[in-house]
Amino acid sequence: MELVNKKLSHDEFYSIRKSILKQWPTGQAVDFEEAVRYQLNIPKEKQFSEKLIQAKKSGRTLIQPRAGVALIDKHIELLNYLVDHGEADLLPTTIDSYTRHNRYKEAEIGIEESRLAGRSLLNGFPAVNHGVIACRQVTEAVSAPVQVRHGTPDARLLTEIAIAGGFTSYEGGGVSYNIPYAKKNSLEKTIYDWQYTDRLVGIYEEHGVSINREPFGPLTGTLVPPCISNAVAVIESLLAAEQGVKNITVGYGQCGNLRQDVAAVRSLEQLTEEYLKEKGYDDIIVTTVLHQWMGGFPQDESKAFGVISWGAAAAALAGATKVIVKTPHEAMGVPTKEANASGLLTTKQLVTMLRDQVMPLTKELLDEINIIKMETRAIVNKIFELGNGDIAKGTVAGFQAGVIDIPFAPSKYNKGKVLPARDNEGAVRILECGSLPFNKELKDYHREKIEQRAKIERRKVSFQMVIDDIYAIGKGRLVGRPR
């Protein structure tokens, strides 16, 4: 295997496919031709791509929860509850952590134990173990489009089963489902494996079935500067496009400063479209998703509602196509269906109430957008350079060189030198730029912003600020001021 950003050849794809479908017995049930027919029969209002296009056209922000439990009937019950009592527009199927690490045997034990215990001992739905038919039971039992959400470095078998199982959207990417979600998985390998996923989606496209693809925007969810998540989104969009993907949703995890959040979403959409066009992918539909604050939540449920609402407001004011919703149980554990529905309803109230308000493009907003674009371009262009024009190679080299570096990520393929901290208005800036390919002007900008805060707090810029910021929202603040 040599990693290049090039459409996988027919032979390469099908030779991999053979072994993939053997990884677990349920793989044998996947029949591509039959699956295409099946997908083509899914009604429009249950197709993810379609619903996103409609929402983008009409300027609506759709709402989507996270949810997944071990057993099929319970999972169906859960999803239906979220539509009926939570007014969810789009549905998820969150996959459990064993499946994410291809530990299907442990997942099997988890299913068994969940049956015995009468409650889910898994933190998600083990789709591979359940197989194609069970997935179809799920997607057929509900009235909204369903997406697979996970965090799986090697998701090839899961993709095969999920799409044949009637899911119409698929989250993840070779970077975004590796660096924040794994410790030792080689980046080269995960990018390569995700080319498979993207190619499979591309082949479905060639057969008239449009599956929505969503790179995972928030990464570690914790103080990730917009330029870093935007860069990953652009990279994964380019990788997906090369394999034939046509409907892409790029994402961003809310940071909390309204202006920065709006700027992040707008620049994300614009940059993705721009790079796709520039590289010759002309017919791709790009939509956006904002994830409500992805870092540590307050334990108190009422306070959690405040954080949820602020995410809903940011999504609406930014004009994101959809928003992924947190719940009042976030700090405590996987939510009950009731808690999940209540997070949805709070969000629904706000996105519909704020539907007619857009944040005007003021000078301040434009400045913020331009900064994010400058930074993101610096990163992405450097990566192209390192890859001699090949974004796949460049990404591997880029992580190695630290020109892209995701804060707090567990992967050993991540440099881990970049440290973010909030400025005095709560926007996430970069305290330690590591090897990010920023010019002096950009570096000074970040430094000054954080110095400004330090001065007001009468302390030196230090790692303690980062720690304080990690805890801040959980403790009711945005900026982690000294006590």
Place this chain on the structure above:
Amino acid sequence: MELVNKKLSHDEFYSIRKSILKQWPTGQAVDFEEAVRYQLNIPKEKQFSEKLIQAKKSGRTLIQPRAGVALIDKHIELLNYLVDHGEADLLPTTIDSYTRHNRYKEAEIGIEESRLAGRSLLNGFPAVNHGVIACRQVTEAVSAPVQVRHGTPDARLLTEIAIAGGFTSYEGGGVSYNIPYAKKNSLEKTIYDWQYTDRLVGIYEEHGVSINREPFGPLTGTLVPPCISNAVAVIESLLAAEQGVKNITVGYGQCGNLRQDVAAVRSLEQLTEEYLKEKGYDDIIVTTVLHQWMGGFPQDESKAFGVISWGAAAAALAGATKVIVKTPHEAMGVPTKEANASGLLTTKQLVTMLRDQVMPLTKELLDEINIIKMETRAIVNKIFELGNGDIAKGTVAGFQAGVIDIPFAPSKYNKGKVLPARDNEGAVRILECGSLPFNKELKDYHREKIEQRAKIERRKVSFQMVIDDIYAIGKGRLVGRPR
């Protein structure tokens, strides 16, 4: 009695006072000299005026609930709960509706029945019936400053008892506690009666005790255009200042369009300060309060949390000195203490999280501020004109002429010709200007804004829009679009 905006003379005040204190037996227990000594001993952190000044200086937004039940011990328990479990910065004592209408006998029955039933059958705390000592029990039992909140056209006895009872802030005014809260009470009479309240506060000031006064900003709480509530706030501030009041909080009920809400609060503060200075009241401290949406709420509690959060965000972004908090029970009934605390906590999370973000003064915001100022000045100046320079006389004449006119108010002294409706972005505009003293430019502005919306909704401008807007937030929207 001839109503003029002039400090009540010593003789006039004390002759009224004599009869007031006889209105109900508890009046006899009021001893001014002793009350001054008592008030002077209240520690700083429990003085409303003081705490507001601190908050204004440090740019914080304080949070305050509404709360009141029939029985003393239950009321104390409630207030302590709201501090301990709701993190309230400021406390209220909401007075019941019988007391508001001076129906002390009915209030007495309500107290009795509440004792028997073991739950409050009154919708507030009947402070007059309970008397000075009981009020002191309340204000002493809690750690935060306490304000009397009510809606009483003739509040003279209540004021006497409340201030002697250790309350350090007092809401209301001759306009704001008449027109939205009464049907037949003469405006001349209520303004006159509130001069008594203001004069009493002024006399306390002269004895070194600063009692905070707060005109009731939201009026009918339902689509009140900012210029109308701002005009009432300016009028009542001028009336209060003339009687010697020194610490004033002007208020505004959130309408829901962020830009308009921020503009309303900023213009409110600036205009009040400007008029006070212009009329020679130089030493008055003006702070602001934003009331979270005061109209019909959604019944679903999660949705209510969304509305509450949006109010909290508006207050923080506008830089209001305090915010009055709604609860998830709003649409259903007087909240339990738990529901009340949860509204507070949601609000606390947001005002502290957004503390470091201010809405920049963009051109759009400045335009909105200028429009509100122009409108408000038109109204207030016309009122001065009608009163031949006397704002008290002018106010009575102004309501009669309809140059000030509060939408949906029950009072027969209100013209009731003005009809508000939302524009296409949800800002409250004026569909029918009635006799508001607006020039053609202003009238056209409103008309155009609403026409714009009508066009998009493909219907004619009509009363149906008003109805749709009244229901909208309760149904999850801001603008009441046709179904």
Place this chain on the structure above:
Amino acid sequence: MNIKTIIIGVIGADVHAVGNKILAFAFEEAGFKVVNLGVMVDQDEFIGAAIETNADAIIVSSLYGHGELDCRGLKEKCIEAGLEDVLLYAGGNLVVGKAPFEETQRKFLDMGFNRVYPPGTDPFTGIADIKKDLGVS
């Protein structure tokens, strides 16, 4: 034609005027002759107006929480005044606090009301019921 007359008003010391205005508008649109007493209406005013206009129904709103105290004895007074056949409806936020509606309903039915409505009931629900009860279509 058979135009029915109804009295509407908000009882007691209650000043919530918005719903009352909409209610009046809705019943008029639905073809009723509406006598709207507005807010702060006491029992005697309701009865006086019903006698005077020969009304078919009295529709009492109460929002502010004292509905329970304010409505006691109204049915008895109606009977005394010879209005035993006049329909008596109540709606709004009838009691203090968020209470299970069944309890509230029971209370008001026991007080002699013909129909009782929970908070935020759409006027059209009431209109449909009253048409049925009065036999108009």
Place this chain on the structure above:
Amino acid sequence: MNIKTIIIGVIGADVHAVGNKILAFAFEEAGFKVVNLGVMVDQDEFIGAAIETNADAIIVSSLYGHGELDCRGLKEKCIEAGLEDVLLYAGGNLVVGKAPFEETQRKFLDMGFNRVYPPGTDPFTGIADIKKDLGVS
């Protein structure tokens, strides 16, 4: 001087790295020798590291909900490996869902853990306890 050695890590297939980094930082600041195994640590790795460094305590974090499944048998393995005296602490979001903490605590104590902490416990609580348990000041 008497420097104590502790092993810390996030067990199972769990990749929540943020708390782990802070925990390591806090224990180091408090004067411990910290061997941080990072995320995705299996039982054998914990035990191997404890033997190798002659550790005084093993501090297991689990955030992602599978803690219950992942921690079973760890104490037994420790005993087998001759580590019966090594303190065993657990903290994080140990089970799936928002459960009453008493239940979770009972479960983990029964599994042989010395101390168990609810979601979001401040590292300093753990540090204070371990100092007590290990007799350092």
